[in-house]
Amino acid sequence: MTPTDSTPRSDADAALLEGLLQLAVEGQTDDDAFRTIGEEVFTRLLDTYGADAQKAA
Numbered sequence: 001m002t003p004t005d006s007t008p009r010s011d012a013d014a015a016l017l018e019g020l021l022q023l024a025v026e027g028q029t030d031d032d033a034f035r036t037i038g039e040e041v042f043t044r045l046l047d048t049y050g051a052d053a054q055k056a057a
Contacts, residue, residue: 013044016037016040016041016044017041019033019037020034020037020038020041023037
């Protein structure tokens with residue numbers, strides 16, 4: 001898959017990251033939405049790269 005490929009999963013991932021960035025830029029890091037999106041992004045990263053990578057760090 002190339003970076004220009006568009007799949008529903010990659011579109012959803014991009015939307016999550018964009019939302020997280022927008023909240024951070026606006027200084028809304030104490031907001032529940034920021035925390036919720038951050039947890040979802042973290043979960044997806046663990047799903048993608050595995051929990052073993054966390055132990056190595």
